[in-house]
Amino acid sequence: MAVDIAQGNARGIASIYNSAVAAYAIAAAWEIGALDELHRARTLDTADFARRAGLDPQSTTGLFRAMAAVGLVRRDDAVVHTLDAFDEMYRNKSFFHWLSRGSAELFQQIPAVLRTENRTGDYYRRDPAAIAYACREIDQVTYAPTFWAAMGRVDFPFTRVADLGCGSGARLMQVLDRYPGTTGVGVDIAQPSIEVARKEAHEAGFAGRAEFVQGDVLRLEPRPEYADVELLTCFMMGHDFWPRENCVATLRRLREVFPAARRLLIGDATRTALPDTELPVFTLGFELGHDLMGTFLPTVEDWEPVFAEGGWELVRTNRIALTVGEVIFELA
Amino acid sequence: MAVDIAQGNARGIASIYNSAVAAYAIAAAWEIGALDELHRARTLDTADFARRAGLDPQSTTGLFRAMAAVGLVRRDDAVVHTLDAFDEMYRNKSFFHWLSRGSAELFQQIPAVLRTENRTGDYYRRDPAAIAYACREIDQVTYAPTFWAAMGRVDFPFTRVADLGCGSGARLMQVLDRYPGTTGVGVDIAQPSIEVARKEAHEAGFAGRAEFVQGDVLRLEPRPEYADVELLTCFMMGHDFWPRENCVATLRRLREVFPAARRLLIGDATRTALPDTELPVFTLGFELGHDLMGTFLPTVEDWEPVFAEGGWELVRTNRIALTVGEVIFELA
Numbered sequence: 001m002a003v004d005i006a007q008g009n010a011r012g013i014a015s016i017y018n019s020a021v022a023a024y025a026i027a028a029a030w031e032i033g034a035l036d037e038l039h040r041a042r043t044l045d046t047a048d049f050a051r052r053a054g055l056d057p058q059s060t061t062g063l064f065r066a067m068a069a070v071g072l073v074r075r076d077d078a079v080v081h082t083l084d085a086f087d088e089m090y091r092n093k094s095f096f097h098w099l100s101r102g103s104a105e106l107f108q109q110i111p112a113v114l115r116t117e118n119r120t121g122d123y124y125r126r127d128p129a130a131i132a133y134a135c136r137e138i139d140q141v142t143y144a145p146t147f148w149a150a151m152g153r154v155d156f157p158f159t160r161v162a163d164l165g166c167g168s169g170a171r172l173m174q175v176l177d178r179y180p181g182t183t184g185v186g187v188d189i190a191q192p193s194i195e196v197a198r199k200e201a202h203e204a205g206f207a208g209r210a211e212f213v214q215g216d217v218l219r220l221e222p223r224p225e226y227a228d229v230e231l232l233t234c235f236m237m238g239h240d241f242w243p244r245e246n247c248v249a250t251l252r253r254l255r256e257v258f259p260a261a262r263r264l265l266i267g268d269a270t271r272t273a274l275p276d277t278e279l280p281v282f283t284l285g286f287e288l289g290h291d292l293m294g295t296f297l298p299t300v301e302d303w304e305p306v307f308a309e310g311g312w313e314l315v316r317t318n319r320i321a322l323t324v325g326e327v328i329f330e331l332a
Numbered sequence: 333m334a335v336d337i338a339q340g341n342a343r344g345i346a347s348i349y350n351s352a353v354a355a356y357a358i359a360a361a362w363e364i365g366a367l368d369e370l371h372r373a374r375t376l377d378t379a380d381f382a383r384r385a386g387l388d389p390q391s392t393t394g395l396f397r398a399m400a401a402v403g404l405v406r407r408d409d410a411v412v413h414t415l416d417a418f419d420e421m422y423r424n425k426s427f428f429h430w431l432s433r434g435s436a437e438l439f440q441q442i443p444a445v446l447r448t449e450n451r452t453g454d455y456y457r458r459d460p461a462a463i464a465y466a467c468r469e470i471d472q473v474t475y476a477p478t479f480w481a482a483m484g485r486v487d488f489p490f491t492r493v494a495d496l497g498c499g500s501g502a503r504l505m506q507v508l509d510r511y512p513g514t515t516g517v518g519v520d521i522a523q524p525s526i527e528v529a530r531k532e533a534h535e536a537g538f539a540g541r542a543e544f545v546q547g548d549v550l551r552l553e554p555r556p557e558y559a560d561v562e563l564l565t566c567f568m569m570g571h572d573f574w575p576r577e578n579c580v581a582t583l584r585r586l587r588e589v590f591p592a593a594r595r596l597l598i599g600d601a602t603r604t605a606l607p608d609t610e611l612p613v614f615t616l617g618f619e620l621g622h623d624l625m626g627t628f629l630p631t632v633e634d635w636e637p638v639f640a641e642g643g644w645e646l647v648r649t650n651r652i653a654l655t656v657g658e659v660i661f662e663l664a
Contacts, residue, residue: 019351
């Protein structure tokens with residue numbers, strides 16, 4: 001099923017419109033579990049699914065009508081079947097969720113958000129819980145293989161790690177799980193995330209090995225928990241270090257606050273420079289979203305000269321560049 | 333520029349994703365006036381536009397990057413040029429606005445809205461001001477030519493009209509403008525709309541001819557203002573008459589409350605039955621949206637037998653069927 005878009009005809013514009021509805025449908029269908037079930041079984045009775053899950057059947061089937069409109073599934077009344085395009089969409093579902101669940105309020109409010117006079121203080125809203133939901137999978141899809149390869153290149157024994165901007169603690173627990181005998185501390189500015197992290201660490205049996213402290217990574221003060229940390233990780237928040245002079249200051253501060261650190265892994269998105277018609281999934285939403293929020297996104301070329309000035313040696317740059325110029329810097 | 337979607341490859345899924353971002357961009361670019369300027373001049377310096385309008389230049393250009401990603405415009409830095417597809421999108425801009433500005437909160441909240449246990453009371457939110465903004469143009473794009481043709485078939489002289497569900501009064505004022513010597517009354521459940529209508533009628537010089545009263549069209553009581561009304565119009569709310577027994581009762585009530593009425597024009601969307609892959613702009617969003625809101629949408633076949641039972645003779649059915657099965661019934 002191929003549908004041409006942007007042909008200057010009614011079907012092309014309808015494809016753009018129907019894709020916008022489908023993006024909402026993909027995000028929601030993932031969150032309610034229907035997308036996973038369809039992915040496994042290749043077919044799903046959506047009305048039956050709705051009844052099992054306590055959902056409105058007509059609306060639930062409607063989500064899959066939206067996916068059928070853009071060629072992801074085929075539908076016979078309430079029963080849907082995957083088409084070839086389904087699996088590529090499924091691999092990218094977390095990016096749709098970021099846009100349509102996590103960031104919809106930001107994009108809905110564009111006319112107000114654009115006004116220069118409005119762009120101070122808390123001038124936009126997103127759904128933090130939905131963003132966190134999407135980012136757990138975005139992390140796995142984009143960074144995980146390269147992250148573990150970078151961990152494998154750590155050429156010294158370590159017993160204590162810290163994750164900066166730890167969210168609900170998933171990365172820290174993954175590291176503790178893979179490296180028996182280590183302990184760790186997670187730092188995040190959001191107290192609710194810290195509480196979720198403590199709870200999940202307890203449930204996963206890491207209570208004795210993982211600590212979580214509330215703190216602003218951009219303004220850390222020395223703490224006993226930080227003194228012996230040899231390995232630092234910091235994912236999906238490096239752009240918050242910027243602009244440049246703040247970034248240099250933050251990198252230097254990390255040296256002071258973590259005096260025993262011998263490796264810092266920074267993984268983040270960077271600004272890309274692709275032609276408008278070759279943008280992959282996520283880039284367009286991510287970059288427009290950060291422009292709307294007034295957040296500077298450095299390029300890899302912006303980053304690289306900053307490390308030496310900030311007191312770190314750049315050992316290796318891993319360009320992942322799957323969607324939004326993802327990169328992992330290995331610093332020593 | 334043709335981009336295949338739903339080919340099972342990364343570009344196809346990226347087209348769906350980028351279309352979702354473009355839908356937000358179209359809605360916002362219309363509302364800030366940039367789309368109209370580009371439509372007239374065929375080219376626009378978006379950074380210059382942003383500065384003139386007091387908007388953030390990088391974000392404003394970003395809106396057009398999104399449109400460039402789906403083949404609607406071509407972009408050289410901040411300067412954009414229309415492509416062939418632009419005009420068809422421009423004709424449909426109000427439908428994008430309905431989805432991405434007016435209804436975004438409803439679609440963002442799908443996982444919660446689907447839950448049967450949540451579907452009572454005010455269980456969803458939309459942006460009423462944004463919906464009204466879009467619907468003024470949707471009315472012009474879809475109903476206007478057929479409406480005026482139906483008005484031309486009114487085969488008796490009339491001096492007093494009523495518009496049911498009048499919103500901010502645009503239709504009533506258009507009728508008064510076209511038929512000198514007439515007076516009219518608009519009825520709407522929303523007091524803010526009534527106040528806007530009164531203000532706009534005053535400014536447009538209709539203060540002496542147009543009255544506006546707050547009232548629930550589904551539960552009207554006789555009023556002196558209604559006694560002499562010969563012509564009734566009711567647009568984009570007929571589906572609220574349903575389910576069937578309520579619809580019959582409301583139609584009968586209109587006979588009682590407007591004893592002098594000789595013509596009733598009901599214009600509304602109706603449920604369609606197109607194949608999933610042939611859905612035009614608007615249908616998918618409109619029908620899924622109403623399923624989510626739990627609103628019954630009758631088909632034309634549901635409607636037609638109801639009129640006689642409700643005390644009205646169906647003189648003519650005008651099927652417009654531009655997007656969402658629009659129809660205008662002429663009743664006597």
